[in-house]
Amino acid sequence: MSDDVMIEVKDLTKDYGTTRAVDGVTFDVRRGEVLGFLGPNGAGKSTTMKMLTCYLSPTAGRAKVAGHDVFDESIEVRRRIGYLPEDTPIYRDMTVKEFLEFAAAMRGMLPDQVEARIREVGQRCGLGDVAGKLVGELSKGFRQRVGLAQAMLHDPDILILDEPTSGLDPNQIVEIRSLIKEIGREKTVILSTHILPEVQATCSRIVIISGGKLVADGTPEALRAREKGGRYRVVVESNGVAKEAIRDRLASLAGVARCELATGEPGSHTFAIDASASDDLRKPIFRAAVANAWTLLELARESASLEDVFRNLTTRDEETKQ
Amino acid sequence: MSPALVISRREIRTYFNSPVAYIVVTVFTILTGYLFFTQLFVEKQAELRGFFGIMPLLFMFLAPAITMRLLADEKSSGTIELLITLPVKDWQVVVGKFLAAMALLCTALALTLVFAITVRSLGPLDRGPAIGGYIGLVLMGGAYVSIGVMTSSFSRNSIVSFIVAFAISFALYLIGRLTQFVPPSLQALTSFLSIDSHFENISRGVIDSRDVIYYFSVIGVCLLVATLSLESRRWK
Numbered sequence: 023m024s025d026d027v028m029i030e031v032k033d034l035t036k037d038y039g040t041t042r043a044v045d046g047v048t049f050d051v052r053r054g055e056v057l058g059f060l061g062p063n064g065a066g067k068s069t070t071m072k073m074l075t076c077y078l079s080p081t082a083g084r085a086k087v088a089g090h091d092v093f094d095e096s097i098e099v100r101r102r103i104g105y106l107p108e109d110t111p112i113y114r115d116m117t118v119k120e121f122l123e124f125a126a127a128m129r130g131m132l133p134d135q136v137e138a139r140i141r142e143v144g145q146r147c148g149l150g151d152v153a154g155k156l157v158g159e160l161s162k163g164f165r166q167r168v169g170l171a172q173a174m175l176h177d178p179d180i181l182i183l184d185e186p187t188s189g190l191d192p193n194q195i196v197e198i199r200s201l202i203k204e205i206g207r208e209k210t211v212i213l214s215t216h217i218l219p220e221v222q223a224t225c226s227r228i229v230i231i232s233g234g235k236l237v238a239d240g241t242p243e244a245l246r247a248r249e250k251g252g253r254y255r256v257v258v259e260s261n262g263v264a265k266e267a268i269r270d271r272l273a274s275l276a277g278v279a280r281c282e283l284a285t286g287e288p289g290s291h292t293f294a295i296d297a298s299a300s301d302d303l304r305k306p307i308f309r310a311a312v313a314n315a316w317t318l319l320e321l322a323r324e325s326a327s328l329e330d331v332f333r334n335l336t337t338r339d340e341e342t343k344q
Numbered sequence: 345m346s347p348a349l350v351i352s353r354r355e356i357r358t359y360f361n362s363p364v365a366y367i368v369v370t371v372f373t374i375l376t377g378y379l380f381f382t383q384l385f386v387e388k389q390a391e392l393r394g395f396f397g398i399m400p401l402l403f404m405f406l407a408p409a410i411t412m413r414l415l416a417d418e419k420s421s422g423t424i425e426l427l428i429t430l431p432v433k434d435w436q437v438v439v440g441k442f443l444a445a446m447a448l449l450c451t452a453l454a455l456t457l458v459f460a461i462t463v464r465s466l467g468p469l470d471r472g473p474a475i476g477g478y479i480g481l482v483l484m485g486g487a488y489v490s491i492g493v494m495t496s497s498f499s500r501n502s503i504v505s506f507i508v509a510f511a512i513s514f515a516l517y518l519i520g521r522l523t524q525f526v527p528p529s530l531q532a533l534t535s536f537l538s539i540d541s542h543f544e545n546i547s548r549g550v551i552d553s554r555d556v557i558y559y560f561s562v563i564g565v566c567l568l569v570a571t572l573s574l575e576s577r578r579w580k
Contacts, residue, residue, distance in 0.1 A: 075429045079578040093578075100431040107429070111422030115358055127350040128430045172426075 026052045028180055028210040029074065033083035036069050043069045045234035046083065051227075053179075056206035058225030059214035062336050066234040067214040068108050071184050074212070075105045088179060101129070104173030108184040110165050114158030118149065118168050121157055125172045139175060147171040148197060162189035170198070174205070181205060183213040187220060199224045218328045228328075232336040245331050254295040254303055257286055257320035258311065265291040271314060275306050290319055347432040351440025352447065355414065359448050368409055372452045375402060380459045390466040395459055396477045396547050400517055400540035403488040408509035410448050411492025412502040414441040415574070419500035428574075435571045438493060442567060445489045446482075453481055472549030480546030483559040487539060488513055490566035497570040513539065 029051040036044040044066040051057045061067050072078040074085055076096035084091060090098040112121055119140065126136040144153065147167045152160060157168060166189060173181055186202065187195045202211055202224050215221060221228055222242055230238040230245075238245055258268055265283060272293055273281040279298035286292025297303050304321060311318040345353075359365040376395055383394045415438075418424040427437065457478075463469050488509075495508040520538025523531050535541050539562070542555035 072425070077425055077429050077577070097431050097433065100429055103429075105426070105429045107422065107425045109422060111424075111426050113354075113358075113423055114421070115361055116354075120357075124350065124354050125430065127345060128347050128432060130345075130347075130431075169426075 026054075028053050028088055029212065030086040031070075031074070031083075032085070034070065034073060034080050034085055035082040036066070036073060036078065037081045042234055044073070044080075044231075047231060047234075047236045048083075049229050049236060049239055051210055051212060053210055054207060055227055056202060056211045056213070056225045058221035058228045059212055059231070060216065060218070060221060060228055060332060061214075061231040062216065065231050065336070067231065068184055070231070071105075071182055071212070071214060075103060075182055076100055101176075102178055103180045103182055104176065104178040106166075106169045106173045106181075106183040106186055109188075110169035112157045112165060112168060112172075115156065117154055117156055118144075118160070119153040121168065122172060122175060125175055129176045131176060139177075140171075143171045143174050146201060147174070148194075163191060163194045166190060166194075166198070170201075179209055181209060181211045181213075183211065185215055186213055187215065187217065195220070218332060222328055230332065230335050237335045238331070242328060246328060252297050253324045254297065254307065255284075255320065255322045255324060256293045256295060256307060256318070258291050258293075259317035259319055260290050261317065263291075263314075263316060268314075268316065269293060271310060272307065275303070275310060277301050277303055277306070346436065347430070348436040348440040348443065351427075351432070351437060352443040355441060355444030356447050359410075359444065364410075365448055365451075368406065368448065369452045369455065372402070372406055373455050376456055376459070380456075380462075384462070390463045391470075392459060392463060392474055392477060395456065396481070396543075399481055400484065400543060403485055404510055404513045404517065406452070407445075407449065407485065407488035407513070408492045408495070408506040410445045411441075411489055411496050411509065412506040413496065414445065414493055415496040415570070416500055416502040416505045420502075434574045435567070437574060438497070438567050438570045441496075442490060442493050442563075445493065446486060449485045449489060450482065453478065453485070470549075473547055476549040476551060477547035479551065480543045480555075483546065483556065484539065484543045487559045487562040487566075490563040490570075491516075494566040494570040494573070497573040 027050045031050065032048050034044055034047045035042065047066075047070060059067050059070070069078065073080050074087055074092060076092050076099055079093050084093070086092070087099045088102040090102070092099050113124075116124065122140045122144075123136060126139070131139070140153075144150075147170050149164070149167055149171060152164055152168075157165060160168065166186065170183070170186060173183065183202070187198050190198060199220065202213065205211060206224070206226070213224070225242065227241055228238065228245055229236060256272065268291060269281050269283060272278060272295060277297055278295055280296040282294050284292040284294045295303065295307070302323070304323060307321060308318065310316075376398070379398055380392075380395045383389055383391075415424070418427060428434070460469060460474055463474075491512050492505070492509040495512065496502070496505040498508065499505050516537065516539035519534050520541050523534045523538070526534055536558070542558045545552055545555045
């Protein structure tokens with residue numbers, strides 16, 4: 023297993039003055055994994071990434087990237103990673119081609135390989151014919167792609183992308199996501215985001231941090247399954263039955279935490295039910311319908327979404343803090 | 345190619361892609377040209393001494409103008425993060441920036457060789473002081489530029505960097521002017537610290553190791569401080 027661990031983070035901590043931005047975070051990432059780094063703004067995502075890319079040093083704990091310590095062997099680490107910083111800072115007075123050539127030269131790539139490589143990476147990132155344009159004149163989406171092309175230029179084993187899709191339009195987001203997924207098959211990718219569908223679409227594993235602490239680590243499925251309870255949606259034909267009566271009856275069932283009227287199609291009543299435990303509520307609801315002779319049009323269990331998981335994990339933490 | 349040279353090549357390109365290089369070189373040539381040719385036509389003296397004499401003061405503005413944005417701009421635009429996460433050592437970044445600024449400064453100085461040629465065409469040129477003077481200018485320019493690189497690493501604001509560089513250079517210049525007011529026991533010290541007294545020695549055509557060492561020390565110390573200041577983000 024240790025051969026395949028590309029990034030190893032242990033008790034990583036970073037203090038800015040008296041504020042603790044990252045607090046004892048531990049996780050590792052294997053080859054071929056796309057790790058989604060989730061958390062509300064200011065949770066410490068960027069700070070963690072800055073430590074992994076050797077921009078900042080950890081206050082305590084350690085991190086190894088591709089087998090090298092980020093503090094003691096930082097040049098070795100930097101050689102093996104491609105990094106897209108947040109907000110894609112790129113020299114605005116250079117053309118796209120000049121900038122990529124600069125990055126290639128800084129990485130000591132051989133001049134005769136550079137041109138072909140720039141063309142190849144440019145094609146994959148959809149740079150099209152902007153090679154001769156000044157970076158400062160590009161739209162945010164293109165600048166993002168240039169940043170991504172720069173990160174992939176030397177074909178690194180590890181890509182660290184800080185909010186790679188921020189500022190892109192929906193079409194570009196889909197393109198970049200599929201690109202990341204494709205890269206993730208052979209390489210290791212860490213990407214940070216606070217857009218949840220993005221994680222579901224691209225990541226094979228999720229780490230959620232909140233207030234600098236790691237609060238969850240697992241596959242998207244595992245995280246969703248962890249969330250207890252669930253929601254049920256019940257639609258009953260309205261033929262003469264008062265909706266309040268149905269609601270009160272449903273609310274009195276064992277295991278129901280809350281039952282609310284929801285908007286639905288005319289001629290029917292729709293109810294949203296929150297379960298308090300993980301028991302299956304479909305049977306009791308069906309029996310209640312039979313016993314009261316309601317015409318049940320719909321009964322569905324909705325599993326907790328990643329949004330619920332995220333909200334629960336990150337707000338719980340804030341509550342305990344207060 | 346060493347990363348330091350890649351960085352300096354990029355900086356030089358930036359200088360010449362923006363108005364900075366042209367403005368700096370033009371203003372510098374006009375100012376020195378004015379001084380040199382008034383001396384030539386009004387005082388009827390074809391010599392470089394007046395030109396050399398004004399340089400310690402001119403560099404005080406020229407060098408910070410060239411260096412002020414070198415690191416400060418990288419910080420304020422955030423590109424420093426991209427630059428420094430490339431496989432490059434912090435000192436290589438600093439040296440690369442320093443070399444780029446020196447290249448621009450030497451370009452400006454190269455244009456003033458016209459004055460030397462003018463003098464030579466009008467009469468005998470005293471070669472020792474002329475050659476010494478130009479060597480001295482490069483060394484002293486290096487000291488001024490390194491001060492500017494250092495102050496550019498302190499702040500994300502290039503104006504602040506300019507003003508602090510100017511203040512430090514001016515202080516080093518003033519120390520030399522103090523020599524006549526301090527007790528004799530301190531005179532050797534103030535004259536040694538003065539940024540232009542060593543240049544005066546060299547421009548007499550005598551290259552003394554003490555004067556050369558002075559400028560190399562200033563350059564070394566300033567670039568070291570700049571490197572440490574860049575590195576400070578990684579202090580635990």
